[in-house]
Amino acid sequence: EPEVTQTPSHQVTQMGQEVILRCVPISNHLYFYWYRQILGQKVEFLVSFYNNEISEKSEIFDDQFSVERPDGSNFTLKIRSTKLEDSAMYFCASSDRGISYGYTFGSGTRLTVV
Amino acid sequence: AQKITQTQPGMFVQEKEAVTLDCTYDTSDQSYGLFWYKQPSSGEMIFLIYQGSYDEQNATEGRYSLNFQKARKSANLVISASQLGDSAMYFCAMREVYGGATNKLIFGTGTLLAVQP
Numbered sequence: 001e002p003e004v005t006q007t008p009s010h011q012v013t014q015m016g017q018e019v020i021l022r023c024v025p026i027s028n029h030l031y032f033y034w035y036r037q038i039l040g041q042k043v044e045f046l047v048s049f050y051n052n053e054i055s056e057k058s059e060i061f062d063d064q065f066s067v068e069r070p071d072g073s074n075f076t077l078k079i080r081s082t083k084l085e086d087s088a089m090y091f092c093a094s095s096d097r098g099i100s101y102g103y104t105f106g107s108g109t110r111l112t113v114v
Numbered sequence: 115a116q117k118i119t120q121t122q123p124g125m126f127v128q129e130k131e132a133v134t135l136d137c138t139y140d141t142s143d144q145s146y147g148l149f150w151y152k153q154p155s156s157g158e159m160i161f162l163i164y165q166g167s168y169d170e171q172n173a174t175e176g177r178y179s180l181n182f183q184k185a186r187k188s189a190n191l192v193i194s195a196s197q198l199g200d201s202a203m204y205f206c207a208m209r210e211v212y213g214g215a216t217n218k219l220i221f222g223t224g225t226l227l228a229v230q231p
Contacts (some may be wrong), residue, residue, distance in 0.1 A: 034224035043221040
C-alpha cells in the first residue's frame with residue numbers, strides 16, 4: 001500500500017536554528033499538506049500546496065515557515081528560526097483529487113526545540 | 115466556519131464490548147466528507163473510516179461503523195467488539211469541498227479510549 005514517508009522521525013534542535021522536515025508524498029497525489037500537533041492537543045492545519053504553490057495557509061504559518069517541492073517527489077517544511085513553542089509533532093499528508101479517503105498521513109516528525 | 119466537536123475527552127470500555135465515540139460538526143457547505151483517525155501512543159495517524167455527505171448508507175469498515183445523522187450534524191464512530199489494541203486517541207475530522215484548491219482537514223480535539231481487560 002502506498003505510503004507517505006517522513007524523515008527524520010525525531011529531531012532535536014536549539015532555539016534559533018533552522019530545521020527542514022522532509023516528506024515524500026504518494027506519487028500520484030496532487031495535494032500536499034503539513035499539519036502540526038502540540039503534545040496532547042489537537043491536530044492543526046498549517047499549509048496546503050497544490051499545483052506547485054501554496055493554496056492555503058493558517059495563521060500559524062507565519063514568515064518563519066516555508067514549504068517547497070524542489071524535485072517533484074520531496075515536499076519540505078522549513079522553519080527558519082525555531083522557537084520553543086515550535087516543539088510538536090509535524091505531519092505531512094497527501095491526497096488525490098477526490099474528496100474521499102485518498103488522504104494519507106505520514107508517521108510524523110517529532111520536533112523538540114531546546 | 116467549519117468546526118468539529120468531540121465532547122468526550124476520555125472513555126473506558128470493557129474488552130469485547132461496543133463503544134460509541136461522539137462527533138458533531140458544523141458547516142455551511144453541502145458537500146463534505148467526514149473522517150475518523152486513530153492515533154496510538156506511537157503517534158502516527160491511522161485512517162479508519164470515511165463518510166461522504168451524500169452517502170445514503172452509513173459507512174462500515176470491519177469493526178468500525180459510522181453513525182451518520184445528517185440532520186443532527188453528527189458522525190459518531192462505533193467500534194464493535196473492542197480489543198485491547200483499540201486503546202488510543204481517536205480524532206474526528208471534516209473536509210469541505212469548494213473549488214478543489216485546498217481540501218484541508220479540520221480536526222476535533224480527540225477522545226482518548228481505554229479498553230479494559
